[in-house]
Amino acid sequence: MTLVLKVSKKNGEDAKTDLIAKNYFNGLYKPDSDKNHIYFPVTSEFKTKLGTFENRNLSKFKSKPASLRELFMKVLPIKLVDDVRRSYDLIGDIAIIEIPDSLKKYEKVIANSLLKTNSKIKVVAKKPSKIDGKYRIRKLKILAGEKRTTTKYKESDCLFEFDLNKTYFSQRLSNERLRLANKVKGSEKILVMFSGIAPFGIIIAKKHPFAKVLNIELNPNAVTYAKKNIELNHLESRVFSIKGDVKIEIPKLKEKFDRIIMVLPHDNEKFLSDALKVTKNGTKIHMYTIQEESNINKFKKEICSNHPIRIVNTVKAGDYGPKMWRYCLDMKVIE
Ligand SMILES: C[S@@+](CC[C@H](N)C(=O)[O-])C[C@H]1O[C@@H](n2cnc3c(N)ncnc32)[C@H](O)[C@@H]1O
Known part of the structure; x- marks a missing residue:
């Protein structure tokens, strides 16, 4: 026998709303009904004017509901x-x-x-x-x-661990990580600006055994997880992480990169001049940007007229709202 709230059919919907809101609905059993009443399974009696309590034989829900x-x-x-x-x-x-x-x-x-x-x-x-x-x-x-809020996650044969409340992570960028990994050739030197827990760099390095990656990230928790993830994937000899602001860290770098990935889509263009400090003729830059569809051409024109770059490919890398997209601009440096 199960404790039920017996209500007249006309009060059925109100009673159900009330007892769910107050957390008294017993989800293990199926409600029952006869000509005039509905019998809702409840976890205990509570104050209500909508019906009366009694015990009744109810059938149980299947343990694994279909959907x-x-x-x-x-x-x-x-x-x-x-x-x-x-x-x-x-x-x-x-x-x-x-x-x-x-x-x-x-x-x-x-x-x-x-x-x-x-x-x-x-x-x-x-x-x-x-x-x-x-x-x-x-x-x-x-x-x-x-x-x-910590979890372990697998993507493209790589393992990641992170705390979702302390670091940024989006698995919606997984296609992009793979797309960029497929573009890398041989022993490229790659800089990932705004690298988070290092998913771009790790996936690229795992796929390309001679590639070298440098990550720069401001959030200390993200850098701690990036280092852990580099170890988890046995990439300590080729993937490195610096904790700091790209504006301060990039000028300290002595090397030039073959490819740069910029993953700060709301503000990337403010850091394009910083990226260009460590490029050479032909360096590829993949820069994410969130733009309204009607503005993307204007945006592209502006950055091309302000910087020595040519945009070779514009990729819609996820929707962001009505007629708004996360674009990836694949660019080449022309010096
Ligand atoms: C959109 S998240 C991308 C993270 C990572 N690349 C990914 O795909 O999961 C941007 C990251 O940039 C970092 N960030 C913001 N401003 C920065 C700066 N000036 N220098 C370095 N990192 C920065 C944030 O802490 C954040 O982790």
Whole structure:
């Protein structure tokens, strides 16, 4: 027998919303109904004017529901089910979901449902609306599962470990990392500016056994993880990380690079002159930039007229909003 809240059918939707919001819905059992009433399984009695409590035989839900939507149908008021985005990012074993403000009071119920759908998910966290600050970090709020924001992640046969609340990481750039890795030839010397936990440099170096990579990154936590990741992938002899500001560190460098990758898409152009201090004729630069589609040609014209470069390829490397893209400008230095 299971404790149920018995409500008249006309109060059914209000009662369900109320008991889910107050966290009394017992998601293990299927609600039941007869001609005039609905019987909602509850975890304990609580104060309500919408119905009365009694015990009733209810059947259990199957232990592995077929889909996330099916789960949401059980725990959310029906009219809200389609407001929840059913896609989420999975970074290692951390699932990151977006929850609109209208569903805030259901965020834990939604997260617990997601946790049940995939045994690989150990933590469910809420994505903040913005990535912010000079380290470009998003502060995740853990909603369900283990209380941690560190994870292990695999990409292109490389291993990474990092803390999502202390470092920037986006697996949406994985195609770009591979695209650039495929462009590298032989024993190139590569500089990665704004290198984070070093995913670009590690993936390139792993694919090219004679390539050498130098990473520069400001966030001390990201540099600590970058060094750890370089070790995890046994690349200590060819991939190096400097902690510091590119504006200060680049002028100290004695060498010239064959390729430079610039991963600060909101501000990269402010650092193009710094990058050009360590280039030679023919150096390739891959510079990310976030632009409205209507502005990209103007942006390209401006940087070409201000710097000794030629843009050889413009790649849409992910959407960023309505008619807004993360572009990668593949450029060549002409001295
Ligand atoms: C968008 S993230 C890219 C991280 C990494 N390349 C990746 O793809 O995962 C930009 C990074 O630049 C770093 N950063 C910002 N300003 C910097 C500066 N002046 N010098 C060096 N690093 C900087 C931030 O801490 C952040 O980790």
